[in-house]
Amino acid sequence: MLTLRPEDIRLGCQAPDWRVALEQAAESLHQAGLTAPAYRDGLFQRESQSSTYLGNAIAIPHGTPESREHVHTTGVRVLQFPGGVEWHDGQRVHVLVSIAAQSDEHLGILRQLTHVLDDDSVGERLAAAGSATEVAALLSKAVVEARLDxxxxxxxxxxxxxxxxxxxxxxxxxxxxxxxxxxxxxxxxxxxxxxxxxxxxxxxxxxxxxxxxxxxxxxxxxxxxxxxxxxxxxxxxxxxxxxxxxxxxxxxxxxxxxxxxxxxxxxxxxxxxAGESATAHTRLARVLNAHGLHARPAKQLVQIARQQGLPIHVRLAEGGGAAVPATSLTKVINLGARRGQQLTFSAEGDNAQAALDAVCRAVADGLGEQVLPFDESRERITPSADTAPPEPLPDDTPHQGVAASPGLAIAPVFVLQTPRFDYPERAADPAEQQRRLHSAIDEGAAQLEALEREARGGEVAQILSMHEEMLRDPELFEAAREGIQDGRSAEAAWWEAIETAAHAQEMLADRLLAERAADLRDVGRRVLGILCQVSRPEPPETPYILVTDDIGPSDVARLDTRRVRGLLTARGGATAHSAILARALGIPAVVGAGERVLTLAGGCELILDGERGRVIPAPSAARRATAEQRLAERQQREAEAWEARFEEARTRDGHRVEVAANLGNTAHAVDAVERGAEGVGLLRTEFLFMAHAQEPDLETQVAEYREALDALDGRPLVARTLDVGGDKPLPYWPVPKEDNPFLGLRGIRLTLTRPEVLETQLRALLMAAAPAAEQAPRPLRIMLPMVKDIAEFRAARAILDRLLDEIPAAERATDVQLGVMIEVPSAALLAPTLAAEVDFFSVGTNDLTQYTLAIDRDHPALSAQADGLHPAVLRLIEMTVAAAHAHGKWVGVCGELASDALAVPVLVGLGVDELSVSARQVPLVKARLREFDLAEARVQAELALAQATSEAVRDALEVR
Incomplete structure (x- = not known):
């Protein structure tokens, strides 16, 4: 409940714009001991996603879910601006209710503030208030209703x-x-x-x-x-x-x-x-929004209700609260509807049924927000008894999933079904339920600590440590405690807290962050298993492939790598922590393969191909023999590739193709060279910017880039300029919320809006690549992301040319090239125009594929179809290479396709000059090049271009 004290309120604040006002809000929270300084970045990032303006001259700035780790104690600080501040959405603000929230308390605070919106004069009264007591009286109102359900x-x-x-x-x-x-x-x-x-x-x-x-x-x-x-x-x-x-x-x-x-x-x-008459028509609609019926979707609902032309009322279906007018924003918000709760809409009159249909349809569509379907079996972890089982997978037939960790495995399956947690929804003794939850959390933390000790450092230990922090998050417990106080059992209250946090994570635009919801559920299931005294069955002592609905990172960390040959899941994505850990542990993995994989019988033999992202249950003797031969050949090839990793990359007949490494951290350049990389073909510089709370200055960038150049010792460095935007926002560079950030203000489009940022980065790269006395030049290749045509390249070229003139030759790189990434189809189509002026092309097949095929490569249902070997993508690469070579320019490929064993000869046959892959893949790609000659590569390229689908391309190449 929101209770304001005089010391929580600052009067007479002034700010020239909203940014300065938000800085003051962040500082007030920090000075009060509620937050760490880094919480400031979360406030700005939240505003970049959507305005926190509430109404009647009030804004309620609060951090993002990621910034909650910087909250020490939940609290509120109120700043009064008598002269007003123009917020970034054009609204005039006189009061900031700044919230430090470790969970979703801001939604409860919002509901308590909505009564203010009923008074049109409150904005003026807040601006004119002369005492903290007066401001508190205007804002505070305890809303308590008796329970009836x-x-x-x-x-x-x-x-x-x-x-x-x-x-x-x-x-x-x-x-x-x-x-x-x-x-x-x-x-x-x-x-x-x-x-x-x-x-x-x-x-x-x-x-x-x-x-x-x-x-x-x-x-x-x-x-x-x-x-x-x-x-x-x-x-x-x-x-x-x-x-x-x-x-x-x-x-x-x-x-x-x-x-x-x-x-x-x-x-x-x-x-x-609730006030509904016996003659009223009613409809039920389930709230699907991750944060429930908060201000934005509530406003959408009110607008749709007003369009119907007759009175519509709404209430929580499972409660006894009064039905309120669906046309009143404050009353709709005050319902406090959470995700999964059902609303009952009622109306009377001739057009009542049509009006209710329209309103309920809008709720089902998300009321202007992206929503996920509500699955009772997953939200409560209790499978529905009447759900029809999925159709079993046919024997000896390939089934496609998402490639998550490379490798080939042949072994019987061990199917681990998601445990059923049966528990009462409500319990009578809140104190006892709270004690049980405390005890279960402590036991879960002890389990994680033991696993972390066994991991003995590395990525596995880091993720387990992060899980322990999640488990100790006081706001998860606080959210569960509130549920217990409302009469829920410890199990029901805990899982509701987990699901609320997980769904909020899933709604993030950044897929990488959204998939961290699996971590929250992993933590949640651990505690729920302790509360329900449910343990998972023990796997067999013999080698097996683990098959499960989804797997949490702590489950992956527990796997005995001596017995687990592979991992197959029905859900999940290639960027989830479980997939990251599978790669770190060297376990082949296919994820997101659908519920049908759960029909596999325990002990059924399975071929799992982590590179192609497919599985074959009950393979025939011939198919198994082929797979065994591939497995033996792969193991031998890996050993031989490692021994020959420092050899120059060439095809069997001596055709030169450089093999470089993709890096996200300059510190990893040493490892890349040790693995045989002939340079860095893609340095993702955005990770440097993401690692800092403020924009890194010139000196910081120079030091970072120089670290990579020192490790490369004269090998070329291809650095991509800052590639962020709505899909990968920076906390200190908020951008407006976009319906589709992948098609919005990102990459070169964004940096050209602030050319001083791009100029500083280019200057840092040039200075870092300056050769030391009596040393050979350091080859520097700078490439621009998301270029759609020549105009964007020329704008950046002008900045670079000016810097080359300004910086003395002895203090900057002398071997410099400026190129563009080919990831937007228009750039490939316009390659002849670009090739006349750029120094090189680097094809980013990940984005080029998703833009060409109109498939989000991280889409849970479609990602398997986002295949870079699709003939449409290959034709764009062919056009790019032809245009570049006609002007004497070189072409690299830095997307995942460059390490695909089937794709390597196709790319070489198309004329690609450089392949840039993950450092771990460098030896294998070099070895793959030595297995064919240029003439054979050209034949395979022609064969691939002649096919109609990516499946046909792969089938044709596998036959050869």
Whole structure:
């Protein structure tokens, strides 16, 4: 609940613009000891995603989910700007309610502030307020309503008299943890009051934990004072929380409809007490938004409701709250609807059904937000009994998934089904439930600590350590504690807290961050398993391929790599932590292969190809023999490739093709050289910018780039200029929220909006590549991302040329080239125009593929179809190479296709001059080049170009 003290409020603030005001808000939170300085970046990043303007001159800035780690204590600081500040969405703001939230408390605070929006004059009054007490009074309002839902109803109770009926209602509230034992005594000592129409009321005030209202109706006819008893309302009174409920009961009595209650089911009782008449049409709609029905989707709902031309009301289906006008923004927000909860819409009149259909359709579509379907089996981890099982996979037939970790495995499968966690939704003793949850969290943390010790450092230990931090997150526990106080069991409250946080993570535009929801659920299942005393079955002692719905990072870390030959999951993506760990542990993995893989019988033999992203159950003897031969050849090839890793990369007939490494960290350049890389073909410089809370200055960048150039010792460095945007935002460079950030302001488009940033980066690269005394030049290749045509290249070229003139030759690189990445199809189509002016091309096949095929390469259902060997992509590469060679320029490929064993000869046959791959793949790609000659490569390229689909390309190449 939002409670403001005078020391929480700063009066008379001034700021020339919203950025300065937000800086002041961040500083106020830090000075109060609520946050670390880095929380400031989260405030700015949140504004870059969407405005936090609430209404009536109030904004509620708060951090992103990622910035919660910088919150020490949940709290609020209010800044008053009497002169006002123009917010970045054009609204005028007089008060910032700055929130340091470790969970989703800002949604509760927002609901408590919505009453302010009903008063159009509040903005002026806040601006003119002369004391902190006055500001607090305008903003603070405790909203408490008595509980009434299906569980507080006690219908058809076998009571012998009204006294038993009253005590039945009191006992129900006691069972739900709303009241203590003293309440029962209090009720027993009181006299029932007649309400009319056969209904009676009794109330108690002692030992009330949660204000609530129970209704008990008799199983058989009862009489009191010669009148039929239809039911007894038992009220646990606390302050004014029950006022709204009593007013609705009186309205029901006035209408004469109260007589309907005794013979009605729970849904009808709740509907009548909510104010819905028997003649109203109703519809149910489930909230799918990750953050529930907060301001933005609520506003969309209100607008759609207003368009229908007749009154529409809405309430929470599972509660007994009053139905409110769907046209009132503040009342809709105050419902506090969370993801997964159902709303009941009601309307009367000739067009009521059509209006309700339109509103419910809008809710199902997400009310302007991207939403995920609600799967009860996953949200509650209890599989639905009536769901039809998926069709089994056919024997000896390839089944496609997503390649997550390279390698080939042949072994029987061990199918690990997601455990079923059965638990009660509600529990009576909040203190005991809180103790159980504390104990389970402590035990889970101890398990993770033990696993971390066994991991003995490295990436596995780092991720397990991160899981332990997640588990210790006080806001996860606080969210669960609030659920327990509302009457939920420890299990139900904990999983709701986990799901809320996980869904918020899944809605992030950055797929890499969104897939971290798997980490949260992994942590959640660990605690839930302890609470429910459910343990996973032990795998066999013999080698096996693990098949499961999804696997958490801690499960991967526990795998015995001596027995686990491969990993196959129904869900998940190639950038999830579990996939990252599989690669780190050298376990071949195919993920996102669909629910059909869960139908595999335990012990069934399986061929798992982690490079092609496919599996073959129950292979024929011939197919198995082929796979065994491939496996033996691969092992031999890996050993030979490592021994020959320092040899110059050439085809069998001596045709030269450079093999370089892709890097995200300059410190990894030493490792790349040790693995035989002939240079760096792609340095992703955005990771340098992401690693700093503020934009890295010239000296910082020079030092970073120089570290890579020193390690390369004269080998070329291809550095991509800053490639960020709506899909990869920087906290200190907020960009407007975009419906499709992959097609928005990113790459060179973004940096050209702030040419001083690009200029500093180019200057740093040039200075870092300056050769030391009496040393050979350091080859520097700079490439521009997301170039669509020559105009963008010329704008950057002008900056580079000016810097080359300004910086003395002795203080900068002398061997410099400026090129572009071919990742936008228009750049490939315009390659002849570009080739006349650029120094080189580097084809980013990852983006080029997704833009050409209109498939998000991280899409959970379509990613397997985003294949760079699609003939359309190959034709664009062919056009690019032809244009470049016609002007004497070279072409590299730096996407994942460059390390695809089937694609390497095709790319060479198309005329590609350089292949840049992950450092780990360098020896294998060099070895692959030695297996064919140029003439054979050209034949394979022609064969690939002649096919109609990527599947046909791969089939044709595999036959050869």
């Amino acid at each position: 299906a569980e507080t109803l006690c219908l058809g109770f076998p009571a012998r008299d009204t006294h038993e009926l009253a005590l039945a209602g009191a006992a129900r509230l006691r069972q739900l943890g709303c009241v203590g034992s003293d309440f029962m005594t209090d009720v027993a000592e009181r006299t029932l009051a007649p309400m009319g129409q056969g209904l009676w009321l009794i109330h108690g005030e002692r030992s009330v934990e949660v204000p609530a209202l129970a209704l008990a109706t008799p199983e058989e006819r009862l009489e009191r004072d010669g009148e039929a008893v239809k039911g007894v309302f038992c009220l646990a009174a606390q302050g004014d929380a029950h006022r709204g409920l009593l007013e609705r009961i009186l309205a029901l009595l006035d209408s004469g409809a109260a007589a309907e209650l005794p013979n009605a089911d729970a849904a009808t009782v709740l509907a009548r007490l």
